[in-house]
Amino acid sequence: MTALVVLLVALVVVVGAIWWSRQKSLERQRKQLEDDKAEARRWTERLGGQVLNLIGTNEPAKQAMADAAERHGAAVSQLDQVTTANQARLTTESALEGLHYVRAARLAMDMDPGPELPALTGQIHAGSVSEFREVEVDGKQQVASPEPTERTPHYYPGGTVAGRPVPQGWYSDPWWKPAMAAGMWGAGSYMLMGALFAGMATVPAEAAAADGMSGDPGMDGGAEGLDGFNDGGGVDGFDFGGFGF
Numbered sequence: 001m002t003a004l005v006v007l008l009v010a011l012v013v014v015v016g017a018i019w020w021s022r023q024k025s026l027e028r029q030r031k032q033l034e035d036d037k038a039e040a041r042r043w044t045e046r047l048g049g050q051v052l053n054l055i056g057t058n059e060p061a062k063q064a065m066a067d068a069a070e071r072h073g074a075a076v077s078q079l080d081q082v083t084t085a086n087q088a089r090l091t092t093e094s095a096l097e098g099l100h101y102v103r104a105a106r107l108a109m110d111m112d113p114g115p116e117l118p119a120l121t122g123q124i125h126a127g128s129v130s131e132f133r134e135v136e137v138d139g140k141q142q143v144a145s146p147e148p149t150e151r152t153p154h155y156y157p158g159g160t161v162a163g164r165p166v167p168q169g170w171y172s173d174p175w176w177k178p179a180m181a182a183g184m185w186g187a188g189s190y191m192l193m194g195a196l197f198a199g200m201a202t203v204p205a206e207a208a209a210a211d212g213m214s215g216d217p218g219m220d221g222g223a224e225g226l227d228g229f230n231d232g233g234g235v236d237g238f239d240f241g242g243f244g245f
């Protein structure tokens with residue numbers, strides 16, 4: 001009888017310890033989620049203030065601010081849906097991307113760009129456009145430049161789109177957006193990247209490769225983001241079907 005009582009007491013102690021450990025783990029997860037949501041909210045609000053107060057005075061700046069406003073809308077929508085720490089981090093990424101567009105707009109208007117921003121996922125690896133390039137692909141002129149010009153009003157901060165690096169720079173068309181919406185690249189896009197970036201020392205070799213590999217959806221693109229954030233049908237509802245790459 002005594003042995004049975006001891007066994008029952010030991011069982012209760014073990015079950016209690018497991019319960020307590022799980023409760024502590026859940027509490028840590030809740031705390032991490034709240035911290036990550038607060039961080040996402042901070043960056044989203046900072047982006048909102050910039051979008052509200054900064055007006056582009058030339059075409060590159062106007063386009064960059066339009067992209068910043070789109071990223072702000074995405075971050076606000078995502079913030080309302082956050083239920084996991086990873087979703088909160090994705091929301092932070094959206095807001096930070098918008099702030100990179102704001103920074104580009106300020107540079108395009110010869111303004112102080114402000115403090116440096118944290119790097120986006122894949123941004124450093126993607127490299128950057130370091131020289132003016134003009135190529136013709138499928139009968140259409142495409143231009144890339146390290147600086148904003150009248151011919152290159154579309155900025156991209158650099159990152160991974162559908163598994164492939166897209167360098168930071170200014171472009172004549174946002175040719176990466178169809179891949180961002182669909183989660184994969186078309187054959188014409190490989191030809192374009194090969195023509196634009198071949199031999200550019202500041203661009204990784206895979207960005208300039210003209211092979212037809214289709215990448216897996218990455219952080220910055222794909223039919224559906226991690227943990228259910230859906231970017232299908234264009235980026236946050238925008239349709240980029242007009243770019244036939």
